[in-house]
Amino acid sequence: MKALPDWRTRLRRAHDTVAGWIALTTLLAMLTSLALNGAFSLLAGVWARPPILETGLMEKVATIGRIINAAPASQRANIAxxxxxxxxxxxxxxxxxxAHLPAINEPGFSxxxxxxRELLEMPQASIEAYDPDDWGSQYVERPYVLMLQLADGSWxxxxxxTRKWGLDPFKRNLVVLILALISTLIVVLIATRHLATPLERFxxxxxxxxxxxxxxxxxVVGPHEIRQAILAFNAMQAQIQHFLNDRTQMLAAISHDLRAPLTRMRLRGEFVEDAEQQSRLFRDVDEMQSMVNSALDFFRDDSRLEPATDFDLAELLLTVIDDFKDAGVDVAYTGIGRLVYNGRPVGIKRAVVxxxxxxxxxxxxxxxxxxxxPDWVEICVKDRGPGIAPELQEQVFAPFYRIEGSRNKHTGGVGLGLSAARATVLEHGGTLTLGNQPGGGLEVIVALPLN
Known part of the structure; x- marks a missing residue:
């Protein structure tokens, strides 16, 4: 008795797999094609009927002919x-x-x-056939006519x-083929939609x-294989979220532990009597504080936990440019005036800044x-500076890497700006590339997907 539930379970699992759906799709396509073909044969109407030889009329003509041929002459008219x-x-x-038939050269019925003749069992019977084209214009009615001579010489x-009797075999086969293709396409679209919807959600x-x-x-929906992939992805997502939470807590602790000794160093520097040594110490402490803050901001980067939302990307760029102009820096803008984009506005703003x-x-x-x-939006930041040598254009994205050797506040940050910007762009599914302009200067292209 256990075998029956096991087979039911296996059948249910096989039906709920990608392979099972492919097999079911093939079977349904074949059955639907046969059903449409049968409906076509039964319901299509006079225009789609098969040729006269395939309608069964020949058998009826032969039966009536044998009966009348065997009947007495006095009863033949009534039987007819x-x-x-x-x-x-x-x-x-x-x-x-x-019969008053039209005069034609060959009224045969080849x-x-x-x-x-085989059905009549009359091998030598005279048979004539006339179609509507054989009748002249003087005839009001132009029917199909079949003349059969009986054994006594009567007819x-x-x-x-008159009517259009059916499609020729080529046209009928073409209609059947088209119906088969349509039915197969319908079933395939339904089945693929069932498979594609979970994949699209995934x-x-x-x-x-x-x-x-x-x-x-x-x-978690869809066939068995897709559900397993979704479960694995959800587990990975939960692990990453747990890792991010742990990292945020760890970095908060590191931030507190590093700021405390730097503060003590500054306090002790107040007691240094040599003004030059004191200035150097304060400068080193400030630089270390800046490096620590920049590094912690880069690794913590709360903007990565910012939820995605729809916002006007063009307005965000104009706001950033206005902030620079308020600080006395002239930045030109060209492009469209409005573009709704789905992403993390704080992260993108920080990258652009x-x-x-x-x-x-x-x-x-x-x-x-x-x-x-068509599928992307590009933000291009250009300048007329010295540019970056091609062999260094990839290295500058490494954290803490800078082209010049110094790392003080007078020559820029600590080498994390490009790294943070590229990380934000990559997290949006985009790319950030560098290139030198023909007339001199650097060109930074940020490409973000619209979907």
């Missing part, structure tokens, strides 16, 4: 009238001329003569009202987590450009 129905008319005629006339959740470390877990600040310190004629591409 009784055999007529909505499909076709039947008349018994003593002479061929009584496609069905052999079949009809049976079978006539079908991808959207991964992108959301890249922009917001506090994003909620992804809903770092880039503009570097351009102001090391160059002239600083400008900011904002441009949009």
């Amino acid at each position: 009238d009784a055999a007529a129905d909505k499909t076709f008319n039947v008349r018994w005629l003593l002479r061929h001329d009584d 496609d069905g003569q052999a079949l009809l 049976l006339q079978f006539s079908v009202p 991808a959207e959740g991964a992108r959301r987590f890249g922009k917001d470390f506090r994003a909620p877990p992804i809903a 770092n880039l503009i600040d570097n351009a102001v310190k090391y160059g002239l004629e600083v400008s900011v450009e904002l441009d949009t591409l």
